[in-house]
Amino acid sequence: MRPNVRLTLLLFASIVPAVVWAQLTGSVQLGGHGAQEKDNPARASEYATTQSGPDSAVSLQYTGQGFYLGLDSLALSSERQDHALTIELGRLVRSHTTFSKLPHRLVHDSLANLAGAIADVKIVYATDMDPRARYGIRYDQFANHTDIQIPGASWLTISTDFREQWRQGHVQALSTSHCYSCHIVSQSRALDHHTKDAGLSATVTLGNWSVKASASTRDAREREGAPLRLYERAQHPALRTPLFDDRVTYDERNGPLPFNWYPTQEKDTYKLTVANVNFGGFSFLLSGTTSELTNTHTGNKVDYDGVSLTLARKLSPKARLAVYLRTYSFESTDYFYDSPEPAAVAGPYAGKTYRQRYGFDPDYLRQSALDRDVTEGIVRLTYRLGKLTTLTGQYQARQVDRANYQVAPDETTTLEQKVKLNLATRPVTGLHLQAFLTYADISHPFMALNAACNPDPLQTTPAPSPLAPGSVQYYQIHDARVADLTASPSRFWEARASASYQLGGASMANLSVSFWDGDNDDLDLTNWSKTVQAVTASVTWQPSEAIQTHAGASYGKRETETFVCIPLMDG
Amino acid sequence: MKNTAQFRTLFAAGTWKPYESLELQGEVGYTRASEMMGQILFNVSEEILAKLHDSNYDLSEAHTYSNLDSKRWDVNLSARARLAKGIHGVVSYNLVKYDDVTPYLADLSGRLDVFQVGLRWTL
Numbered sequence A: 001m002r003p004n005v006r007l008t009l010l011l012f013a014s015i016v017p018a019v020v021w022a023q024l025t026g027s028v029q030l031g032g033h034g035a036q037e038k039d040n041p042a043r044a045s046e047y048a049t050t051q052s053g054p055d056s057a058v059s060l061q062y063t064g065q066g067f068y069l070g071l072d073s074l075a076l077s078s079e080r081q082d083h084a085l086t087i088e089l090g091r092l093v094r095s096h097t098t099f100s101k102l103p104h105r106l107v108h109d110s111l112a113n114l115a116g117a118i119a120d121v122k123i124v125y126a127t128d129m130d131p132r133a134r135y136g137i138r139y140d141q142f143a144n145h146t147d148i149q150i151p152g153a154s155w156l157t158i159s160t161d162f163r164e165q166w167r168q169g170h171v172q173a174l175s176t177s178h179c180y181s182c183h184i185v186s187q188s189r190a191l192d193h194h195t196k197d198a199g200l201s202a203t204v205t206l207g208n209w210s211v212k213a214s215a216s217t218r219d220a221r222e223r224e225g226a227p228l229r230l231y232e233r234a235q236h237p238a239l240r241t242p243l244f245d246d247r248v249t250y251d252e253r254n255g256p257l258p259f260n261w262y263p264t265q266e267k268d269t270y271k272l273t274v275a276n277v278n279f280g281g282f283s284f285l286l287s288g289t290t291s292e293l294t295n296t297h298t299g300n301k302v303d304y305d306g307v308s309l310t311l312a313r314k315l316s317p318k319a320r321l322a323v324y325l326r327t328y329s330f331e332s333t334d335y336f337y338d339s340p341e342p343a344a345v346a347g348p349y350a351g352k353t354y355r356q357r358y359g360f361d362p363d364y365l366r367q368s369a370l371d372r373d374v375t376e377g378i379v380r381l382t383y384r385l386g387k388l389t390t391l392t393g394q395y396q397a398r399q400v401d402r403a404n405y406q407v408a409p410d411e412t413t414t415l416e417q418k419v420k421l422n423l424a425t426r427p428v429t430g431l432h433l434q435a436f437l438t439y440a441d442i443s444h445p446f447m448a449l450n451a452a453c454n455p456d457p458l459q460t461t462p463a464p465s466p467l468a469p470g471s472v473q474y475y476q477i478h479d480a481r482v483a484d485l486t487a488s489p490s491r492f493w494e495a496r497a498s499a500s501y502q503l504g505g506a507s508m509a510n511l512s513v514s515f516w517d518g519d520n521d522d523l524d525l526t527n528w529s530k531t532v533q534a535v536t537a538s539v540t541w542q543p544s545e546a547i548q549t550h551a552g553a554s555y556g557k558r559e560t561e562t563f564v565c566i567p568l569m570d571g
Numbered sequence B: 001m002k003n004t005a006q007f008r009t010l011f012a013a014g015t016w017k018p019y020e021s022l023e024l025q026g027e028v029g030y031t032r033a034s035e036m037m038g039q040i041l042f043n044v045s046e047e048i049l050a051k052l053h054d055s056n057y058d059l060s061e062a063h064t065y066s067n068l069d070s071k072r073w074d075v076n077l078s079a080r081a082r083l084a085k086g087i088h089g090v091v092s093y094n095l096v097k098y099d100d101v102t103p104y105l106a107d108l109s110g111r112l113d114v115f116q117v118g119l120r121w122t123l
Helices: A005-013 A018-022 A115-117 A354-358 A474-479
Strands: A024-039 A053-064 A067-077 A080-089 A093-106 A122-129 A133-148 A156-177 A182-206 A208-221 A265-279 A282-295 A301-314 A319-332 A336-339 A364-366 A372-386 A389-402 A413-425 A431-443 A448-452 A483-485 A491-501 A507-520 A530-542 A547-562 B001-019 B020-035 B066-082 B086-099 B110-122
Touching: A080 A115, A093 A115, A093 A156, A115 A122
Parallel strands: A122 A182
Antiparallel strands: A024 A053, A024 B110, A053 A067, A067 A080, A080 A093, A093 A133, A133 A156, A156 A182, A182 A208, A208 A265, A265 A282, A282 A301, A301 A319, A319 A372, A336 A364, A372 A389, A389 A413, A413 A431, A431 A491, A448 A483, A491 A507, A507 A530, A530 A547, A547 B001, B001 B020, B020 B066, B066 B086, B086 B110
16 A cells, blocks of 8 residues: 555544544545656646556544544645645634645756757757756645634734745756856756744734734755766867966866755744724734845845835725835845956966956956835725726835946936726626726836947957957957846836626626737837737536536737847857 | 747536436646747848858847747546445546647657546545
């Protein structure tokens, strides 16, 4: 008998003594299945079990005097399971525990497409060290939430949360050696990623007021070591001489080096929430959160601090107002990268580092582009126009002020503003219509400044090699780029509509359409645009109590237009 | 450069109870999805390209390298019959068939067939 079925039966037997047998409700299913896979499983059985064998599905509930026990268990195989156990001891203890197992089969990139782009192996080639490997991850998760109310202190609820997640298996790990050519190597690497969350909270309820304070901690670590790669000796691709020693920071001389490495992370989060269902006529919710995420290997940290306020009230029998405000910030540790600067051992500048030859400083201070102060708000007014018609209007604004990243010359702030309208109505019996319309204007949307296109030739005179006097260097090509790039709109329209119509007593038709049209012409040299359209139609028909049918069709299309620059290089 | 993605889905499902003790169910879904980029218009004169001895800038087919096109069938057929009071026999068949029409990183075509039988006891 498979371990999963044995486990289910053991659980089943242990919670169902004969004295309570008659008070049980639910169902028990025992059976078996045969699975057959063919060819590549990465899509056809991406998350499905491919193991044959016995299976079980159990759903049992027992309600006794001040006691409730619920078990839902699905065990298809050793790799695909879902179990949930609920226990309630009156109001004293309410506990919900789940355990899930799931496979995730992954694609094995053959790397053959590299040859389609560039056929010359002097420039790029690939080696697959494990070409027959099948990659995949087993995903397991255990979670428990328990509420405890102490007798005589019904105003206090203590809650605990615990979650453990495992991701184990083998994945494809790629590394690239740059000189003498781009040599991409594929290796199989074992993965044993473990994440553990534990949290404790206390909720005090006095009248309409409730205050909840919570603290949680997370530990995420990879328990398998990183794969190693011995990178090729840096040398000229044709001459095989060490001409590039001043242009690489590591190669064969450093020995095997780790890559595809997961740092261990720890995160502590503290949250305080104050709520009142009737505070001066308003529903009131104020919440503050602070967290610190630490990379325990480097000591680098990301701090988050946020406060939010939600207010809602009825203005009249027909109108309701809701307001949401939030402000939060991210702040990360800066990191100074001190680049190794080896000297050239051959060529016309032997004995000199790259900096000594060209004056280029490869060191830099890494400052996170995610560091920011964000303020956002939503005001929503819902008004009942008639007995069966409701109109909702919403204004939404979000300001993102980045600490270290410019989205326009000398500008770090993005301002997004959206206006939304929603109409829901039933104009005639059996017809239900809903329509949504959104217009958004984004001032200084996220973009990369001077990220592409060199309009003028950089190398106007022939140079026999990048080492020759007068030859253009990569950093000069990088610095000469002039065109801004983005994948974010500076404005967009969105419209959605849906209708359902009751066709007599036995059938119903549904139709929904959506349209999104956005562009960005704030870029200096180019434009970006995107349109998305989708339509779904379906019909439900129930000619008799014994027959129910449902059929439909969907169509969708997305078009994105952007500018591409391809620099001409030779050698 | 234009990038175009499209999907089309057809689906149908039905339940039929020919007898009080027998229920038949069926679901069929078909999805065709594709994504492709437009051809790169490379406006560089032959005279300049002729000077590039070590590089190949023939991009006439480059837009086809990342084409995605797939067909997927999802079929589920099941039957449930009452064998005795509170006891049902269940049987089901599931098919997932994925055709990778233009393989990109790898040919992802594959198929999974699952046949399942069981006895369900309702308390």
